[in-house]
Amino acid sequence: MALVEMAPVTLRKAELHASVGDPVLDTMNFLNEITHRYPQAVSFAPGRPYDGFFDVEEIFRHIRRYLDHLVEGGATPGEIRDALFQYGPTAGQIRELVADSLRKDENIDVRPEAVVVTVGCQEAMFLALRALFAGPQDALLVSSPCYVGITGAARLLGIEPTAVAEGQGGFRCADLEVALAAEKARGRRPRAFYVVPDHSNPSGSTMPLDERHALLDLAARADFLILEDSPYRLVSPGRQLPTLKSLDTDRRVVHLGSYSKTLFPGARVGFAVADQLVVDEDGRQGLLADELTKIKSMVTVNTSPLSQAAVAGMLLAADGRTSELNTETSAYYGEAMRAILKRLDECFPEPGRSALGVRWNEPAGGFFLTVDVPFPADNAALVRSAEEHGVIWTPMSYFYPQGGGEHSLRLSVSYLTQADIAEGTARLARFIASEAARTR
Missing domain, CATH: 3.40.640.10 (Type I PLP-dependent aspartate aminotransferase-like (Major domain))
Incomplete structure (x- = not known):
């Protein structure tokens, strides 16, 4: 008896749960893809603990x-x-x-x-x-x-x-x-x-x-x-x-x-x-x-x-x-945050900073800070940043459930060394200046 070849099943995405089409899932996958595509870039994207503390x-x-x-x-x-x-x-x-x-x-x-x-x-x-x-x-x-x-x-x-x-x-x-x-x-x-x-x-x-x-x-x-x-x-x-x-x-x-x-x-x-x-x-x-x-x-x-x-x-x-276990790590992350704030000040001195339309907050702790920029900080800008300037960040628009954050980006300092932060911030400054000139 001849075997009948059956076509493999094909599922319609429209018939799956609506959550699989949520833009948040796509954006985070996109960010991971960018990170893997440009391994030499300095990445301010991952909110991961610093590896140096693990044994x-x-x-x-x-x-x-x-x-x-x-x-x-x-x-x-x-x-x-x-x-x-x-x-x-x-x-x-x-x-x-x-x-x-x-x-x-x-x-x-x-x-x-x-x-x-x-x-x-x-x-x-x-x-x-x-x-x-x-x-x-x-x-x-x-x-x-x-x-x-x-x-x-x-x-x-x-x-x-x-x-x-x-x-x-x-x-x-x-x-x-x-x-x-x-x-x-x-x-x-x-x-x-x-x-x-x-x-x-x-x-x-x-x-x-x-x-x-x-x-x-x-x-x-x-x-x-x-x-x-x-x-x-x-x-x-x-x-x-x-x-x-x-x-x-x-x-x-x-x-x-x-x-x-x-x-x-x-x-x-x-x-x-x-x-x-x-x-x-x-x-x-x-x-x-x-x-x-x-x-x-x-x-x-x-x-x-x-x-x-x-x-x-x-x-x-x-x-x-656990607070005592984290005395060294807290100090490390605090120094990382102070380092990036200092480097941002050096890269964007006043009054040029205000004229350019760049500002950032100054968190006292944690892993993250946000930078407002004078251009859309979207996926296309992120690709240009990684490809042309060797620096990766996260669009803040990912984090607004009902829209917002289109002109802001998130920087994470937790996973980086002081040298990475210094170099990455310099690259970021060049990207921001280039993008601002591009969109004038």
């Missing part, structure tokens, strides 16, 4: 330290084996250590049961959104410009975020109050507001203390939750302002955290602190963390026990104080 052999010592900790706690050989080789509890097997670290580092005092250990902070975002947003009437508001991870996760779940624009000085609670009123006027229920209050990605801005108190007060009055994502605090120099969660007396804040910046990104260990009470139809009470755990059981099942063991060993080595 491969340390990972084995971290895991051994955690295993010794289990022995000291009375674990049997079988239990220790399972702690590395088996799936482990969905909510995480190092919740006690995470809660202890949060208490010592951030003055966030919650029971271990309120912590869910996740696959990076990205999963924590996804779980929180899935649990909290029940239908199209629920509104997610985000401080804009905004980290693309939250907008991407929201759109995967069919949630269209509402942007609350930052001013020149960063987030202002009055602007959020206006946005909340607008959402309610549309018949929607503001459910949560997402914000990076410290050295934010992408703008580098930090929320003042009075605005933090005002935000918590507004959350109580307007009845919404705050999704706090603050990964850059403990890798920034100087004393940090208190987290929103540490100031939270009404359990309004779901704190989303990660060890990617403070310990190492390859572990992919994050967490959610969700101590909000949840009451079912029969009056039984639990925690929001329990609901996140149920969802996680159908998403990733659990977070890698090996990764948790490595992170746990690092926490044990510092007695839970």
Whole structure:
């Protein structure tokens, strides 16, 4: 019998979920492509920790330290084996250590049961959104410009975020109050507001203390939750302002955290602190963390026990104080930020800077700063920058959920040496001057 040759299946993109056509996914892929296409360019694009602080052999010592900790706690050989080789509890097997670290580092005092250990902070975002947003009437508001991870996760779940624009000085609670009123006027229920209050990605801005108190007060009055994502605090120099969660007396804040910046990104260990009470139809009470755990059981099942063991060993080595582990890294990133601000001043002295229409902010910490330029900082300009001047940056328009940032670019200093920063800024200055002349 003759075999009939069948044509391979072809899928129509229009029949896939709308999120696969989201421009954010295409733009980040484009940025990765540019980085690989021009490997000799100095790249201010990746928000990655500096490689110089990583030691491969340390990972084995971290895991051994955690295993010794289990022995000291009375674990049997079988239990220790399972702690590395088996799936482990969905909510995480190092919740006690995470809660202890949060208490010592951030003055966030919650029971271990309120912590869910996740696959990076990205999963924590996804779980929180899935649990909290029940239908199209629920509104997610985000401080804009905004980290693309939250907008991407929201759109995967069919949630269209509402942007609350930052001013020149960063987030202002009055602007959020206006946005909340607008959402309610549309018949929607503001459910949560997402914000990076410290050295934010992408703008580098930090929320003042009075605005933090005002935000918590507004959350109580307007009845919404705050999704706090603050990964850059403990890798920034100087004393940090208190987290929103540490100031939270009404359990309004779901704190989303990660060890990617403070310990190492390859572990992919994050967490959610969700101590909000949840009451079912029969009056039984639990925690929001329990609901996140149920969802996680159908998403990733659990977070890698090996990764948790490595992170746990690092926490044990510092007695839970990751801030002390990051004394050297905080100083390094602080010096990197000061270096690029100094170099920008040298490359764009006044009064020529103002005449050209170039300005930048001056973050006190974190990985990022933004530069305003007198031309469209789009993908075409990025290609010319990489190809003709050997420098890569990120268009700020990527980070505006509802449009904006067309004349701004984001620079990240975390992954570069001082020499890279000096050379890269000189190249950037030549590109900006060339592009400004081109568009006159």
